[in-house]
Every structure is written in structure tokens, then in C-alpha cells.
Amino acid sequence: GENVEQHPSTLSVQEGDSAVIKCTYSDSASNYFPWYKQELGKGPQLIIDIRSNVGEKKDQRIAVTLNKTAKHFSLHITETQPEDSAVYFCAASGPRGSNYKLTFGKGTLLTVNP
Amino acid sequence: GAVVSQHPSRVICKSGTSVKIECRSLDFQATTMFWYRQFPKQSLMLMATSNEGSKATYEQGVEKDKFLINHASLTLSTLTVTSAHPEDSSFYICSASRLTGTNYGYTFGSGTRLTVV
Numbered sequence: 001g002e003n004v005e006q007h008p009s010t011l012s013v014q015e016g017d018s019a020v021i022k023c024t025y026s027d028s029a030s031n032y033f034p035w036y037k038q039e040l041g042k043g044p045q046l047i048i049d050i051r052s053n054v055g056e057k058k059d060q061r062i063a064v065t066l067n068k069t070a071k072h073f074s075l076h077i078t079e080t081q082p083e084d085s086a087v088y089f090c091a092a093s094g095p096r097g098s099n100y101k102l103t104f105g106k107g108t109l110l111t112v113n114p
Numbered sequence: 115g116a117v118v119s120q121h122p123s124r125v126i127c128k129s130g131t132s133v134k135i136e137c138r139s140l141d142f143q144a145t146t147m148f149w150y151r152q153f154p155k156q157s158l159m160l161m162a163t164s165n166e167g168s169k170a171t172y173e174q175g176v177e178k179d180k181f182l183i184n185h186a187s188l189t190l191s192t193l194t195v196t197s198a199h200p201e202d203s204s205f206y207i208c209s210a211s212r213l214t215g216t217n218y219g220y221t222f223g224s225g226t227r228l229t230v231v
Contacts, residue, residue, distance in 0.1 A: 034220065043120070043207050043222040044158070089157060093220075100146065100211065102220055104157045 002027040004092050006105025014113050019080050021108045023090035024072040032093040033066060033073045034102075037086045044089060048075070080112045116142050118210045120223025127198055127230055135193045135226045137208030143188035144210035148220070149181075152205040164191055198230040 003026040013019050025033075031052040036044035050057045050064045050073065057064050061080075066073040077084055090105040117140040127133050137147060146165050150158040162178075164170035164185035172178045180202075182194040191210075195202055208223040 032218070036222070041205075041225070041227065043225040045222070046219070049219065100218065101160060101163065102148065102209070103160075106157045 002030055002092055002094060002101070002103040004090060004103050004105045006090050006108060008108060009106065010109045010111070012111045012113065013080055015080060015082060017080055019075075019077045019084070019110055019112075021075045021088055021090065021110075022072060023074070023092075023105050024070075025092040025103075026071065027092070027094055028068075028071065030092040030094045033064070034091050034093075035062075035064060035075045036089045036091065038089060038107075039086050047088075077110075080110075082112050082114050085110055085112045116210075116212075116219070116221040118144075118208065118221045118223045120208050120226060122226060123224060124227045125229070127228070129199055129230055130197055132194055132196045133198055133228060135195075135206055135208070135228075137191045137193070137210065137223050139189045139210040139221070142210075142212055144191075144212055145188065146211050147185055147191035148209040148211070149183060149191075149193050150207045150209065152207060152225075154205075158207060161193075195228065198228070200230045203228055203230045 006023045034049035037047045038044045048062050048064050050066050061078045063076040087107045089107045091102045093102045119138045121136050149161045152158050161176045162170045162172045164183050166188045170183040185191040207225045209220045211220045
């Protein structure tokens with residue numbers, strides 16, 4: 001089955017700096033790669049996603065890049081703000097044959113210091 | 115956008131009793147619903163996948179007789195934790211998806227904190 005590795009497990013940045021979180025996946029058939037933000041005691045909230053036919057996607061301060069050949073994808077947050085502090089999860093989903101299971105990375109605790 | 119409502123948000127029950135958690139897709143018909151379990155400071159672990167009108171598919175190591183899943187309609191799935199024990203205490207999260215076409219996505223509920231005493 002799919003295996004998703006996520007690094008780093010913790011990341012501390014100063015307000016205004018950029019934050020980068022990286023993930024790798026093992027199943028070349030995976031074709032959907034979402035990123036979720038989870039605040040304490042809440043469910044995951046989708047912040048951006050990318051599909052395998054696209055190499056990069058941007059939404060204001062958030063961007064995701066995908067390298068299908070290397071099987072890795074990254075989340076980039078620019079101009080970080082204290083409210084960006086949360087746990088971020090990457091995930092990968094396969095095609096119909098995998099029953100569309102979403103496999104998560106272990107998460108990154110991002111702390112943005114004022 | 116797609117909204118998934120999960121209830122209750124918190125529940126405390128006595129050991130040996132059963133607890134039911136509901137997951138509803140409010141503004142779309144979900145072909146598939148997923149149930150996850152999350153321990154503190156850990157990632158989400160898939161427990162089972164359910165399609166409307168059919169039996170749920172459980173992940174390896176998840177007891178299907180203990181975690182009963184019912185997906186009776188395209189907008190409602192329930193997870194019942196039967197004969198709950200303290201080790202079942204966890205954060206349970208559902209996700210709903212309309213797995214049609216190529217632009218599918220997943221919407222998560224807000225989670226249920228289960229504490230078994």
C-alpha cells in the first residue's frame with residue numbers, strides 16, 4: 001500500500017518568514033495530494049491540493065509543488081503569521097483500484113513566533 | 115463548499131456501554147465515507163471505508179464487530195463503538211467524498227472526542 005513520509009516533524013519560524021514542509025510517497029499510481037491544517041481538538045481542514053497532472057499550485061500565501069518523477073511534494077507558506085501555527089498533514093490518494101484511500105503523513109507541528 | 119457535520123463533538127461513556135457517532139454530508143451526496151481514529155500527537159489512521167448501501171471495508175487490525183459502521187444513505191454514516199473500553203478513548207473523525215470523475219476531494223468532519231471511563 002501507499003506510504004507517505006513527512007518532514008520535518010516540528011518547525012519553528014519567526015513571523016514573516018517562510019515555512020516549507022516536504023513529503024514523499026511510494027505509490028506511483030497516487031494522483032491526488034492534499035494538504036490539511038489541523039488545530040487542536042478539530043478536524044483537518046483542507047488548505048490546498050494538487051493533482052498529478054499539475055506541477056505547481058498557488059493560493060495567496062500558500063503553494064504546493066509536485067515532482068512526480070521523484071515522488072515528492074512540498075507545501076510552502078510565505079509571510080507566516082501566528083495564526084498559521086497548527087499541525088499540517090500531507091496526504092496521498094490513489095486511483096479507484098485503491099478504493100481512493102487517503103494515506104496521511106505523520107504531521108508537522110508548525111509554530112510561528114511573533 | 116462541501117460541509118460535513120459530525121456529532122457529538124465530545125462524549126463520555128462508561129466502560130461496557132455503546133456510543134454512536136454520526137457523520138452527515140450537508141450539501142452534497144457522499145458516495146463514500148471514511149472513518150479515522152487519531153491518538154494524541156499522532157496522525158490519522160484509517161479504520162474503515164463505507165459505500166452507501168454496502169458493507170464497510172475495514173482496515174487490517176480493526177475489529178468490525180466492535181466498530182459498527184452503517185452507511186444507510188448518501189448523506190449519513192454512523193460509527194458505533196460497542197462495549198467501549200478505556201483503550202477505545204480517542205479522537206474519531208469522519209470524512210465524506212463524492213468519488214466521481216477526476217476532481218474528487220475529501221471533506222472532514224470536526225471530530226468526536228470519546229472518553230471511556
